[in-house]
Amino acid sequence: xxxxxxxxxxxxxxxxxxxxxxxxxxxxxxxxxxVMVVLSDNVVRMALHLVLSLGATAGLFFLAxxxxxxxxxxxxxxxxxxxxxxxxxxxxxxxxxxxxxTPAGDRVIAGILAAALLAVLVQAAFSIxxxxxxxxxxxxxxxATPLGMALVGVRVDQVAEENLVRPKSGYLLPFEIVSVHxxxxxxxxxxxxxxxxxxxxxxxxxxxxADSTKPRLPVTASSTLVAGxxx
Amino acid sequence: MTFVLCxxxxxxxxxxxxAILFTCGVVCMALKRNALGVLMGIELVLNGxxxxxxxxxxxxxxxxxxxxxxxxxxxxxxxxxxLAAAEAAVALxxxxxxxxxxxxxxVDRADxxxx
Numbered sequence: 173x174x175x176x177x178x179x180x181x182x183x184x185x186x187x188x189x190x191x192x193x194x195x196x197x198x199x200x201x202x203x204x205x206x207v208m209v210v211l212s213d214n215v216v217r218m219a220l221h222l223v224l225s226l227g228a229t230a231g232l233f234f235l236a237x238x239x240x241x242x243x244x245x246x247x248x249x250x251x252x253x254x255x256x257x258x259x260x261x262x263x264x265x266x267x268x269x270x271x272x273x274t275p276a277g278d279r280v281i282a283g284i285l286a287a288a289l290l291a292v293l294v295q296a297a298f299s300i301x302x303x304x305x306x307x308x309x310x311x312x313x314x315x316a317t318p319l320g321m322a323l324v325g326v327r328v329d330q331v332a333e334e335n336l337v338r339p340k341s342g343y344l345l346p347f348e349i350v351s352v353h354x355x356x357x358x359x360x361x362x363x364x365x366x367x368x369x370x371x372x373x374x375x376x377x378x379x380x381x382a383d384s385t386k387p388r389l390p391v392t393a394s395s396t397l398v399a400g401x402x403x
Numbered sequence: 404m405t406f407v408l409c410x411x412x413x414x415x416x417x418x419x420x421x422a423i424l425f426t427c428g429v430v431c432m433a434l435k436r437n438a439l440g441v442l443m444g445i446e447l448v449l450n451g452x453x454x455x456x457x458x459x460x461x462x463x464x465x466x467x468x469x470x471x472x473x474x475x476x477x478x479x480x481x482x483x484x485x486l487a488a489a490e491a492a493v494a495l496x497x498x499x500x501x502x503x504x505x506x507x508x509x510v511d512r513a514d515x516x517x518x
Contacts, residue, residue, distance in 0.1 A: 202420060207427055209427060209447065218439075222446065229454060236417065236457050241484075244484055249484060253491045257439060257495070260442075260499065263499060272509055282433055286430045289426050290423065293418075294422055297415045297419050302466055303415045306410055306412060306466060307414075307463050308465070319477060319481070323478070353486075354488075354489050360493060361496040364493070364496035
């Protein structure tokens with residue numbers, strides 16, 4: 173009996189494809205965490221689920237052989253952008269703002285539209301024959317060096333593959349544009365978020381954001397809209 | 404045998420994961436009333452697109468032995484990650500500014516330009 177189960181388990185492990193196993197693991201974590209981001213109302217839990225989803229996405233990148241992109245995903249997204257978002261959550265965490273609820277009718281409509289969009293996208297994903305063939309499993313060389321060369325303007329991968337005398341130009345100009353863009357954006361963000369004189373929060377705002385189930389336009393406001401505006 | 408654990412994962416499966424993340428992100432952007440929730444939806448959308456780029460650029464997954472995008476897919480994924488970081492920084496600065504002025508992060512309250 174014991175021997176039987178042992179043999180069965182070794183057969184199972186020989187039968188198992190580890191790429192598929194880890195794909196299912198990471199894809200499941202990424203998708204379930206993404207759905208939980210949508211479903212949870214608490215913004216702190218949304219941030220936690222987003223960390224899980226982005227981390228599992230980095231695992232998917234590693235599985236697909238893009239190890240440099242996966243490492244950048246972990247460092248920039250999970251390490252940088254998410255820290256930024258969590259700081260935003262902490263700086264704006266008031267009790268009535270942590271859980272802003274969406275009306276149930278909006279949720280139903282969004283669910284129907286999301287199901288339609290997902291059906292279209294999945295149908296498109298399985299519509300091309302050559303995309304459905306499983307990979308050959310060729311061991312790929314590390315991509316960090318070709319990526320770095322492509323970013324400074326030389327496509328070493330295409331020189332090796334196609335015996336081009338003059339290789340196609342790489343990504344030097346987009347790289348420069350992106351770097352200057354990043355600099356401008358960070359200076360702008362620092363300018364926008366600098367400390368200013370803080371206005372005393374009006375009690376009207378606090379009350380209005382506290383009871384979120386109330387409709388946005390009261391009857392008097394909508395009647396003035398119908399009558400052609402307040403003036 | 405088309406059991407999913409014996410070496411059948413292809414580009415299409417990665418595309419399905421990207422589609423699910425994209426859809427979740429779009430719903431998140433449309434549904435959340437917290438401005439930070441909208442930001443998280445944008446991050447999810449960009450990640451779904453990134454999964455597609457990497458899947459099309461992967462030699463390992465290519466069924467014909469030659470991937471569709473080659474190295475371009477990974478370069479594009481890197482650019483998307485960088486631009487997402489820039490976008491998150493600016494959007495967070497705008498959100499904090501809005502919070503300083505209005506004491507809320509409810510996007511429905513951002514109707515100062517409402518005529």
